[in-house]
Amino acid sequence: MQKTSVRLLSLLSLLQARRDWPGALLAERLDVSPRTVRRDVDRLRELGYPVVATKGPDGGYRLDAGTELPPLLFDDEQAVALAVALQTATTTGVGIEEAAARALITVRQVMPARLRRRIDTLRVTAVERPATRPEPQADSSVLVALGAAVHAREVLRFDYAPAPPPGPADDDRAEPLPRRVQPHHLVTWGGRWYLVAWDLDREDWRIFRADRITPRIPTGPRFTPRELPGGEVAAFVTGRFRGSDGPGDWPCRGEVIIDLPAGTVSRHAHDAVVEELGPDRCRVVIGSWSWPALAATIGRFDADIEVVGPAGLKEAFAHLAHRFAHAAAGAPIAP
Structure with a gap:
C-alpha cells in the first residue's frame, strides 16, 4: 500500500x-x-x-471551488505551460507584471529539478513597441467585470474616457461619456484589451478600449445576443481596425510590380499576395486602410515600382511624391 x-x-x-x-x-x-x-x-x-x-x-x-486557493497539483506539461505564460504576462496590458514575476518564482521553487531546467533554458523576452507616452493598462478588476457581463449577457453601463489629446497632459480633457451596450466579446489586439459590443444609443457595433472603461453597477437586464457581422469575432475586429465597416478586406487594395526577389518582399509584406515574375521581379497585391498609407507601405521596399492599379493608388503615389519633394526642398509648411 x-x-x-x-x-x-x-x-x-x-x-x-x-x-x-x-x-x-x-x-x-x-x-x-x-x-x-x-x-x-x-x-x-x-x-x-x-x-x-x-x-x-x-x-x-x-x-469543488472554495473560498481560498489551496496548493495545486500540475502535471509536467501544465507546469511548463504555466511558467511560459507567466514569462509573457508583460504583454497582456493588464498591469500584472510584478504579480506574474512573483508567481513564476513560486512555481519554480516547487518544481522538480528536471522541470526547472526546462523553463530556465526557455527564456522569453517580450519586446513591446516604443511609445512617446506610457501605454495605459486595463485594470484586472475591469476585465473581470467586462467578462462577467459578456458571460451573463447583461446590458453593461459604463463611463468611457475620450482619447487623450496629443502633446503634454493637461487638466482640460473632456469628461467621460456614459454608454449603454450589449457586451459580446472581450478581445486582445496589439497588447491592448477591447470590448466588442452593440451600442444601444447609437444602434451600431462599437469596439471600446478597456483601459478607458469605468463600469457602473449594477448591470442592466439580460439580452438575446445579436449576430456579429460575418459571425466571427477575429475577422470582425481585424476588419474594423483596417478601416472597413465589417469583417471584409482592407478598404484599399492595389497591385504593383516591384523590382525585388519575391522571397525578399514576402518576408516583409505580411498578408500580401506575392507572385514571382523572375529572379529579381515580383507582382504584389497588398492592402491598407488608405491609398496614401498603401503607397507609403509599398515605397518602403526601396526599389523601382510599376503600379498596375487602381487609379487611386497611382494618385496616392503622385500625392506623396509632391509632398516628399516639398519636404526635401526644405520649403515651409503653408499655414
Whole structure:
C-alpha cells in the first residue's frame, strides 16, 4: 500500500482529472478500501481542499471551488505551460507584471529539478513597441467585470474616457461619456484589451478600449445576443481596425510590380499576395486602410515600382511624391 502522503497526492490528482468520482472507483484506482478513501478525503479537507461528497446510488466525491486557493497539483506539461505564460504576462496590458514575476518564482521553487531546467533554458523576452507616452493598462478588476457581463449577457453601463489629446497632459480633457451596450466579446489586439459590443444609443457595433472603461453597477437586464457581422469575432475586429465597416478586406487594395526577389518582399509584406515574375521581379497585391498609407507601405521596399492599379493608388503615389519633394526642398509648411 502507498504511503499516506503519496496516496493523498494520487487522490488529489484523480479529483482534478474529472468532475465526479464514485467512491468505489476511487478505492479501486488507489488500491485501498472505501474507508481509507473517506479518511484521505477528510485529510484533504483539513489541508484546504474543498472536496464535497456527492449523493447517488454509488456515492462519490468532487473537488469543488472554495473560498481560498489551496496548493495545486500540475502535471509536467501544465507546469511548463504555466511558467511560459507567466514569462509573457508583460504583454497582456493588464498591469500584472510584478504579480506574474512573483508567481513564476513560486512555481519554480516547487518544481522538480528536471522541470526547472526546462523553463530556465526557455527564456522569453517580450519586446513591446516604443511609445512617446506610457501605454495605459486595463485594470484586472475591469476585465473581470467586462467578462462577467459578456458571460451573463447583461446590458453593461459604463463611463468611457475620450482619447487623450496629443502633446503634454493637461487638466482640460473632456469628461467621460456614459454608454449603454450589449457586451459580446472581450478581445486582445496589439497588447491592448477591447470590448466588442452593440451600442444601444447609437444602434451600431462599437469596439471600446478597456483601459478607458469605468463600469457602473449594477448591470442592466439580460439580452438575446445579436449576430456579429460575418459571425466571427477575429475577422470582425481585424476588419474594423483596417478601416472597413465589417469583417471584409482592407478598404484599399492595389497591385504593383516591384523590382525585388519575391522571397525578399514576402518576408516583409505580411498578408500580401506575392507572385514571382523572375529572379529579381515580383507582382504584389497588398492592402491598407488608405491609398496614401498603401503607397507609403509599398515605397518602403526601396526599389523601382510599376503600379498596375487602381487609379487611386497611382494618385496616392503622385500625392506623396509632391509632398516628399516639398519636404526635401526644405520649403515651409503653408499655414
